[in-house]
Amino acid sequence: MERIPKHIGVIPDGNRRWATKNGLKKEEGYAYGLEPGLRLLQAAKRRGVRELTYYGFTVDNCKRPKEQVSAFSGACSEAVKMIGGEAASLYVVGNTQSERFPKDLLPYTSRAEEKEGDSVRVNFLVNYGWEWDMKNGWASRGIPRVDLVIRWGGMRRLSGFLPIQTVYSDIYVVDDLWPDFREEQLDRALQWYRKQDVTLGG
Amino acid sequence: MERIPKHIGVIPDGNRRWATKNGLKKEEGYAYGLEPGLRLLQAAKRRGVRELTYYGFTVDNCKRPKEQVSAFSGACSEAVKMIGGEAASLYVVGNTQSERFPKDLLPYTSRAEEKEGDSVRVNFLVNYGWEWDMKNGWASRGIPRVDLVIRWGGMRRLSGFLPIQTVYSDIYVVDDLWPDFREEQLDRALQWYRKQDVTLGG
Numbered sequence: 001m002e003r004i005p006k007h008i009g010v011i012p013d014g015n016r017r018w019a020t021k022n023g024l025k026k027e028e029g030y031a032y033g034l035e036p037g038l039r040l041l042q043a044a045k046r047r048g049v050r051e052l053t054y055y056g057f058t059v060d061n062c063k064r065p066k067e068q069v070s071a072f073s074g075a076c077s078e079a080v081k082m083i084g085g086e087a088a089s090l091y092v093v094g095n096t097q098s099e100r101f102p103k104d105l106l107p108y109t110s111r112a113e114e115k116e117g118d119s120v121r122v123n124f125l126v127n128y129g130w131e132w133d134m135k136n137g138w139a140s141r142g143i144p145r146v147d148l149v150i151r152w153g154g155m156r157r158l159s160g161f162l163p164i165q166t167v168y169s170d171i172y173v174v175d176d177l178w179p180d181f182r183e184e185q186l187d188r189a190l191q192w193y194r195k196q197d198v199t200l201g202g
Numbered sequence: 203m204e205r206i207p208k209h210i211g212v213i214p215d216g217n218r219r220w221a222t223k224n225g226l227k228k229e230e231g232y233a234y235g236l237e238p239g240l241r242l243l244q245a246a247k248r249r250g251v252r253e254l255t256y257y258g259f260t261v262d263n264c265k266r267p268k269e270q271v272s273a274f275s276g277a278c279s280e281a282v283k284m285i286g287g288e289a290a291s292l293y294v295v296g297n298t299q300s301e302r303f304p305k306d307l308l309p310y311t312s313r314a315e316e317k318e319g320d321s322v323r324v325n326f327l328v329n330y331g332w333e334w335d336m337k338n339g340w341a342s343r344g345i346p347r348v349d350l351v352i353r354w355g356g357m358r359r360l361s362g363f364l365p366i367q368t369v370y371s372d373i374y375v376v377d378d379l380w381p382d383f384r385e386e387q388l389d390r391a392l393q394w395y396r397k398q399d400v401t402l403g404g
Contacts, residue, residue, distance in 0.1 A: 058403055060402065060403030060404050061403065061404070063404045064404065130366075130369050134340075134366070138336075155372075155398070156372055156373045156374065156398075157370060157371060157372050157373060157398075158360075158368070158369060158370075158371075158373075159369070159370060159401075159403050160369040160370065160403050163365040163366060163368075163369050164332075164336070164365060166360070166365075167332050167360060167361070167362040167365050168359060168360075168361060168362065169359060169360075170357075170358055170359050171358045171359060171360075171373065172358065196357070196358075196359075199361075200262065201260055201262030201263065201361050201362050202262050202263070202265045202266065
C-alpha cells in the first residue's frame with residue numbers, strides 16, 4: 001500500500017516575490033494565492049490525505065507595511081471561507097485577543113463537528129505566533145502532529161510553523177512561488193515522502 | 203562582509219547506516235563520529251562561527267537495542283570531553299534525572315565561564331528530549347537561537363532538535379553520512395546560508 005501522509009502542513013510562501021516578478025505591487029500577490037489553496041486541497045483529498053493545515057498569517061507578519069497586512073488579512077479570511085467550504089471540518093487557530101484577528105473568522109475558532117464522508121479536515125493558522133502558542137500552554141494543541149510540511153517559495157525553514165507538531169515532520173521545499181502551484185509539485189512531495197521512514201526519533 | 207551564522211546546530215545522523223555500509227555492526231558506527239565532530243568544530247572556528255550545538259542523543263534514541271544505547275552513550279561522553287577541550291565554553295543540556303544520563307558529564311551541565319580568546323562556545327544535547335524540554339518550562343533556554351541547522355545523513359527533518367531555538371533556523375541537509383564529514387560540506391552549507399535572508403518571520 002502506498003504511504004500517504006495523514007496530515008500535511010502547508011507554508012504558502014512567495015506571494016510578494018511573485019507579485020514583483022509579475023509587475024504588480026507586493027500586496028497584490030496575496031489574492032493570487034487563494035485559488036491555489038483550493039486546488040491543493042482538492043488534489044490532496046483525491047490522493048487520500050486526511051488533514052491539511054495552512055499557514056495563513058502570523059503575529060510576526062503584521063510588522064509589515066499596512067497595505068500588506070490588510071491585503072493578506074483579507075486574503076486569509078477569503079481563503080478560510082472558500083477552502084473551508086470543501087472541508088469536512090474547519091478549524092482556525094490564532095490569537096483572537098488582538099485586533100489583527102479578522103472578526104469574521106471568530107466562528108471557526110472552535111472545532112466544528114465533522115460532516116459525514118471521506119473529506120478532509122482543514123486547519124488555518126490566522127494571526128498565529130509560536131510565542132503566543134507556547135505562552136498559552138500550547139494553544140494549538142487541537143491540531144495533531146504534522147507528517148509532512150510542504151513549503152513553497154524555496155526557503156528551507158519552518159518560520160515558527162507549529163514548533164511542537166512539527167518536531168518529527170519531514171520537510172519538503174518547492175522552489176516555485178506559491179501562486180505558481182501545480183499538482184505535480186504535490187505529487188513530487190508525496191513521492192519523496194514515500195521514501196522516508198518514520199522513526200519518531202527512535 | 204561575509205554573512206556567517208553565529209550559531210550552528212549540528213545533527214550528526216547516519217552513523218548506523220555508515221557502519222552497515224562498511225561491514226560493521228550498527229553500534230560500531232558511533233565511534234567513527236567522534237573525530238568528524240572535532241574537525242567540524244575546528245573548521246567552523248576558523249570560519250568565524252561563534253557557537254555550535256551538537257545533537258548528542260535523545261530520550262527517544264534510548265528505545266533502541268541496548269548495545270546501541272551503550273555505544274552512543276559512550277561515544278557521546280567521549281565526544282564532549284574531546285570536542286569540549288577545544289571550546290571556550292562547554293555546556294551540556296539534557297535530562298540528568300534519568301539513569302541514561304552519563305554521570306561523567308554532570309560537571310558540564312551548568313554553563314562554565316568563558317575562557318579568554320576568540321574561541322567557540324559548544325553545547326551538547328545529551329539524553330535530551332523535546333518533551334522533557336517543554337515540560338520543564340523550556341529547560342534548554344540557556345542555548346540561544348540557532349541560525350543554521352546542518353543535518354548529515356539526508357533526512358529533511360529536525361527530529362525534536364530544540365523546537366524553540368530552531369523556529370527561524372535555516373535548515374541545510376547534507377546527503378552524506380556523518381562519519382563521512384568533509385570540510386567542503388560545511389563550506390557548501392555556509393555558501394548556501396549566505397544567500398538566505400533573515401526575516402525572523404517578519
